[in-house]
Amino acid sequence: MAKQKNNKQIDNTLTLSASLPEEHLERVESWGGASSGMSYVYRPTTIESLAKVFELARKNGRSVGLRGGGNSYGDAAMNDENILLDLRRMNRILDWNPESGVVRVEPGVTISALWQYILEDGWWPPVVTGTSKTTIGGCAGMNVHGKNAYQVGTIGEHILEFDMMLPSGEIITCSPETNNNLFFAAIGGAGLLGCFTSLTMQMKRIYSGNLRVHTQAQVDLASMFDYFYENVEDSSYIVGWMDAFGNGKGLGRGDVHRADYLKPGEDPNPSQTMRLENQYPPENLFGIVPKSIMWLGMRPFMNNFGTRFVNLGKYYAGHVTGGATYLQSHAAFHFLLDYVPNWKKSYGSGGLIQYQPFIPKENAQNAFADILRVCQYYGQPNYLTVFKRHKPDNFLLSHALDGFSMAMDFRITGSNQGKILKITRQLDEIVLAANGRFYFAKDSTVRPEVARAFLGDEAITQFRALKEKYDPDNILQTNLWRRVFKG
Amino acid sequence: MSPKNNFSLPLHNQKRAIVIGASSGIGAALVRQLADQAYMIAALARREDLLTAVCQSIPSATLYVHDVTDNENIPMLFDQIVQDLGGLDLIIYVAGVQPTVAVDEYDTEKDKTMIEVNLMGAIAWLNLAATRFERAGAGQIVGISSIAGDRGRVGSPVYNTSKAALNTYLEALRNRLSKKGVTVTTIKPGFVDTVLLENAPKTFWVVSPEEAAAEMLTAIHKKRQIVYVPARWSLVGMIVRHIPSFIFRRLSF
Structure with a gap:
């Protein structure tokens, strides 16, 4: 719809369209780096200054988006051309x-x-x-x-x-x-x-600063699932990694890492293992390469050819070290992403998106096999595929269910965006047919009809009613809100 | 009023452009062709009826009635437009006037209008775009100048001045911004079949606004810096710029 304005009207709407201070204008990226926009960023330190930002937004006819560490892969913490509250x-x-x-x-x-x-x-x-x-x-x-x-x-x-x-x-x-x-x-x-x-x-x-970690290679998707089913009862953490290049009989092959808390008394010296100095992974790869530049070394492998070999090596390394159990600090086990700072840069300037469907356990194995095959069919096997087990919760817009999730990274380039969108549309069908769900922290591709299908009309109506009650002027918005829920 | 604006969808790469001086000629052609290239466009011009006619059949274009000499409202309007578009990737300043000036005429009012529309309006709009693009580390600024800015000629002293000044301004912007990831493109059209041509005494190599706009957009997308449109005018430009003054002042054009 074309709209008309003349100078007189602009004068009359002065208070609505008054400019926000240009010094707050910043470029903001999605964590994956596949999209960016400009926002007026405010970083309050007190409750009073927080309230002032809401007041400013109201006065200027702008919306406010909230942002924490900015680690959402997609547009959940972005609010183009409006105010962004960085709460760090x-x-x-x-x-x-x-x-x-x-x-x-x-x-x-x-x-x-x-x-x-x-x-x-x-x-x-x-x-x-x-x-x-x-x-x-x-x-x-x-x-x-x-x-x-x-x-x-x-x-x-x-x-x-x-x-x-x-x-x-x-x-x-x-x-x-x-x-x-x-x-x-x-x-x-x-x-x-x-x-x-x-x-x-x-x-x-x-009761210890360490976890007992066990790594084991899995030859295919079925054995990956079996491992989870056998180990969920008595383990503290399990995560699977899949080589998305594995096909045919090797479809879904990969490694599984299990970690367990130590029981009281198992660690002879917990006060030592719980000291901060004993938590951090080493600063240098092989004691030589500073980890701050490790992403540069990864870059040449971030294509179908390179990743195929890296993944194959990782998979066979899992066989070699398979079955080994060792102690690892909590920080080293959990914060793999921090171990190689800026590893996402190895994906190149186009960044990456993640597609992470959650599928009920009875449908998961078939659906994941279909998903892996679709990606391979299009020549877009994802470079990093992570597999986890979940249980349902009581939150209104929840991704959680009694089943499994598979998080897949797709590298984005200047020319493959249309293709990736086409693939994710096709994957959406598989996920919805399997009664699956999505997770907004990771999402870049969910459309309103997909959100309605997995959240259900009732949950969305309830959420809208709460928003109407607590934010009647619709001040709180993000790119994700406009993409998934608006209209 | 609840806040609203357009926004980009991840992976969709929606491009957004402002065209100032969009009601006729090159500006109108640029709006039509940008729309064909899937841009969201803010189209600005002074004459509402003409602008409405241009934008009528283009759903991705929003029109804003605006007089570029109305300097003090520009920052607010710029912010409003960028908010409405949900961002900005490209700004093209096309607005220009060339009233008839006799070879012995010195009319300061006419001259002032040319400076205000052709130069001051460009500075007011493009300064704002420069500030934003510098912060974004991306974006493209385009000024539609003229081959007329290459020399001062007997027939149009202040028109030449306004375009020469615009060239220098754009060059300075380019020097400031190119290292910040921003492209600045100066376009120097030859004779294009628009109202401005009505006052030109002799014309040749005339192209239609549509042909000119197509060539301009190709150059813009290639991130060219200084471009003559059509390209053959670059030869004319080179010759004209190098004619020594003692010869040039004896010429009649």
Whole structure:
């Protein structure tokens, strides 16, 4: 629709279209780097300055998007041409009880800051992401899971209470008992209902700074599934890695890593293993190559040919070291992504997107086999494919279910975008037919009709009603909101 | 009013352009062709009826009635447009006037209008684009100048001045911004069949606005820096620029 404006009208709407200060204008990228936009970025440190940003937005007719560590792969923490609240400076640990393991933090506290703060008291965050740069506010907003999702569920299940600022400036306290509608919608609500100002969480008691890790190669998809079924009962963490180049009989081959907490007394010297110095992986590869430039060495392999060989090597290495059990620090086991800083740069300037479907257990094996075959058919096997087990939770916009997920990285180039979109459209059909779900922290491709299909009309109607109630002017928006929910 | 704007979908790469001076001639042709290339376009011009006619059949174009001499409203309008488009990749300044000037006429009012429309309007709009693109580390600024900016001639002293100044301004922008990932393109059309040509005494090699616009967009997408349109004018430009003054002042054009 063409619209008309003349100068007189512009004068009359002065207060609505007044310019925001240009010094706040910044280029903002999705974590995967496949899309970028310009936003007016504000980094408040206090509740008062946070409220002022909402006021500014209202006065200027702009929307506000929330952003934590900026680790969402797609557009969940982007808000083109409007205000973006980067909450990383609201990063105080407000309260810590080393007896009960209950911590109260501001939203910008990172997983990294949190584990480093509590570890020496014998605690570990119950749910951590694959990078420690995520913020607790962001993790709650996206309701993230870890490699122990099948045991402990999503991070929301460990949040006891939170305070949230509504776009009106009012602060509201929510827990599973108080304002519970809002509690179960705001966790996993992608920052569209309000901005967390503090979150109270229960930490997990541990008895060693190390985990007992076991790696085993799996020859195909069926044995991958079997391993999970045999090990979910008594293990603490399991993650599978798949060589997406494996086809025919080798479809779905890969390695599985299992990790277990040590029981009290198993670690003869827990106070030593829980010291920070003993958590970090070495700074240099083979003691020579600084890890800050390791991504450069990976770059030549980030094509179909190179990755095929790297993956094959990794798969056979899994056979060689297979069955070995060793001790590894919590940080080294969990934060693989941080081990090679900027590893995503090895994908090149076009960046990457991730496609991570969640499929109920009874349909998972067939659906994943179909998905792998579709990618291979189009000559787009994904370079990194990660496999996890999940259990359902009670959150309104949840990705969690009793089943499995497969996270696949696709490299994006200047010319393959149309093809990748076509492939994901086709994969969407497979996922929906298998009653699968998607995860907004990773997503770049879900369309409104797909969201309606997997979340259900009722959940979406309920979410909209809550948004209407707590954000009647629709101040809180992101690119993801406009892509998936608007209209 | 609840905030709203367009936005880019990941993997869709929607390009967005502003065309200033879009109601006729080259500007209108650029709007039509950018639309064919799947751009979202903000089309600006002073004459509402003409602009409406141009944009009527183009759903991806939004029109904004605007007089480029209305300097103080430009920053606000620029912000509004960019918000409406959901971003900006390309800005093309086409607006230009060339009133009839007799060889012995010195009319400061006419001259002022030419400087305001051809030069000051460009500076006001492109400064804003430069600021934004520098922060984005991307983007393209295009000024439609003229071969007339290459020399000062008897028939159009201030038109030549305005275009020469525009060339210099664009060159300076290019020197500032090229290392920041921003492309600045100066386009120097020869004779294009538009209203501006009505006042030209002798014409040759005339092309239609559609032909000119197509050639311009090709150059823009190739991220060229200085381009004559059609290309053969580059030869004329080179000769004209090198004619010594003692000969040039004896010539009648």
